[in-house]
Structures are given as C-alpha cells and as structure tokens.
Amino acid sequence: xxxxxxxxxxxxxxxxxxxxxxxxxxxxxxxxxxxxxxxxxxxxxxxxxxxxxxxxxxxxxxxxxxxxxxxxxxxxxxxxxxxxxxxxxxxxxxxxxxxxxxxxxxxxxxxxxxxxxxxxxxxxxxxxxxxxxxxxxxxxxxxxxxxxxxxxxxxxxxxxxxxxxxxxxxxxxxxxxxxxxxxxxxxxxxxxxxxxxxxxxxxxxxxxxxxxxxx
Numbered sequence: 574x575x576x577x578x579x580x581x582x583x584x585x586x587x588x589x590x591x592x593x594x595x596x597x598x599x600x601x602x603x604x605x606x607x608x609x610x611x612x613x614x615x616x617x618x619x620x621x622x623x624x625x626x627x628x629x630x631x632x633x634x635x636x637x638x639x640x641x642x643x644x645x646x647x648x649x650x651x652x653x654x655x656x657x658x659x660x661x662x663x664x665x666x667x668x669x670x671x672x673x674x675x676x677x678x679x680x681x682x683x684x685x686x687x688x689x690x691x692x693x694x695x696x697x698x699x700x701x702x703x704x705x706x707x708x709x710x711x712x713x714x715x716x717x718x719x720x721x722x723x724x725x726x727x728x729x730x731x732x733x734x735x736x737x738x739x740x741x742x743x744x745x746x747x748x749x750x751x752x753x754x755x756x757x758x759x760x761x762x763x764x765x766x767x768x769x770x771x772x773x774x775x776x777x778x779x780x781x782x783x784x785x786x787x788x
Contacts, residue, residue, distance in 0.1 A: 611690025614667070614683050624675040631668025638664055659766025663689070666773040674777065680738045685777030687730040688756050693772055696723035696760060715761055723760050728753035731780060739784075748783045752776050 617627060638660040666689065670682040700719020707716050731752045735745035759771045 608690050608694040611686050611694075614686040618679050618683055624671050627671035627675060628668050631664050631671065634664035635661055635668065659769045662766055662769035666770050670773060670777055674781075678781070680734050681777045681781045684731050684734050684752070684780050685773035687734070688727045688752065688776040689769060689773040691730050692723045692727040692753075692756055693760055693768055695726045696720065698722075710761055711764060713764060720757055720761055724753045724757040727756040727776065731776070735780070735784075744784065744787045748780055748787065751783060752780050755779055 638658075641660065642658075667682075667686055670685045674680075674682040696719040699722040700716040704716025704718045706718065707714050709715070728749050732745055732749035735748060739745055756772050756776045759775050760768045763771050
C-alpha cells in the first residue's frame with residue numbers, strides 16, 4: 574500500500590512541478606498525470622491489494638475531482654470551471670472496474686485502465702504534437718496521428734496483458750485488435766471527457782466477452 578501511495582505522490586508532485594514551469598502546457602501536464610497515475614493498477618495487481626481499498630480510493634478521488642472543478646485543488650489536473658468531467662470519469666471508471674473484476678479476473682480491470690491511460694493519453698499528446706491530418710466528428714477536431722497512437726497503444730497494452738495471463742495463442746492477438754479498434758472509436762466519438770468512462774469500461778467488457786466467446 575505504501576508503494577502505491579508513494580507512486581501516486583511522486584506523480585502528483587511531478588505534475589505540480591511541471592505546471593509551474595512557464596513553457597509547460599496545461600493539457601500536456603494533465604496527460605502526464607493521466608498516464609502516470611493509471612500505471613498504479615499494475616502495482617496494485619502485483620501487490621494483490623484488496624478490492625475494497627481500490628474502490629475506496631476511487632470514491633475519494635471522484636469526490637476530490639468534483640470539488641476541484643469549483644476550487645483550486647490540484648491545478649495541474651483541473652482548471653476551475655472546466656467543462657470536461659474527465660478527471661471525475663477517470664476515477665469513477667477505475668472504481669467500477671475494480672469493483673467488478675478485481676477479485677476474480679483483475680486482468681480485465683488492468684486492460685480497461687491501461688487502455689484509457691496509455692491509449693487516450695498518447696492520443697492527446699501525439700495528436701497535439703504531430704497531428705498534421707485533422708478530421709472532425711460531432712464538432713470535435715481530432716487527428717489521424719492521434720487516433721493511430723490510440724489504436725497502437727491500446728493494442729500493445731491489451732495484448733501484453735492477455736499474453737502474460739493466458740500464454741501465446743491466436744485469441745489474445747485477435748481480441749487485442751478488436752479492443753483497439755473499438756477503443757479508438759469510443760475515444761474519437763466521446764465529448765466532455767466521457768471517453769475516460771466509455772473507453773475503459775468498453776475495452777474491459779469487450780475483452781472479457783470476447784475471451785469468453787473464443788475460449
């Protein structure tokens with residue numbers, strides 16, 4: 574437990590330090606936190622932390638996230654008055670995944686969380702830095718470069734976890750491909766930060782259902 578708390582503390586301290594640097598862009602800082610804090614799911618899995626601790630932490634984080642939209646709490650993550658509820662959905666989705674999968678099949682909770690953190694995080698960072706081919710959906714501007722980063726990261730995350738748990742067979746490769754396609758579509762279609770809910774829940778549920786059907 575202390576290792577998890579230390580990791581999250583280092584991520585938040587690093588984000589606050591970056592946020593104070595004049596050249597740092599707020600969205601880049603948020604995505605650093607987005608990616609860094611999501612990796613805690615691997616520590617929790619490795620340390621076999623009980624589900625109730627994860628759910629309790631997610632509930633507390635959800636409450637803090639809601640407060641931060643109205644108060645100057647953790648400015649590196651939320652700006653006061655932001656229209657996006659992404660941080661709240663981020664914590665909520667982790668709590669739901671842990672509550673449903675953690676006791677018996679934690680790999681699906683890990684898939685959902687890491688597809689959200691690495692896939693969505695890299696999509697934003699790479700899309701902003703290297704996005705040269707934009708497209709629009711529902712009034713939102715995305716880039717093909719960002720969507721490709723989302724698909725690749727989702728595929729790598731999902732296949733790595735499934736191969737580790739199940740061993741090398743054709744099912745993990747196919748499941749990971751389908752999860753990557755669906756997760757990329759969910760990220761492209763989501764507004765106001767709701768992709769932090771639809772992407773992890775959709776990815777975990779799809780991986781679980783496909784695994785049940787193909788095995």
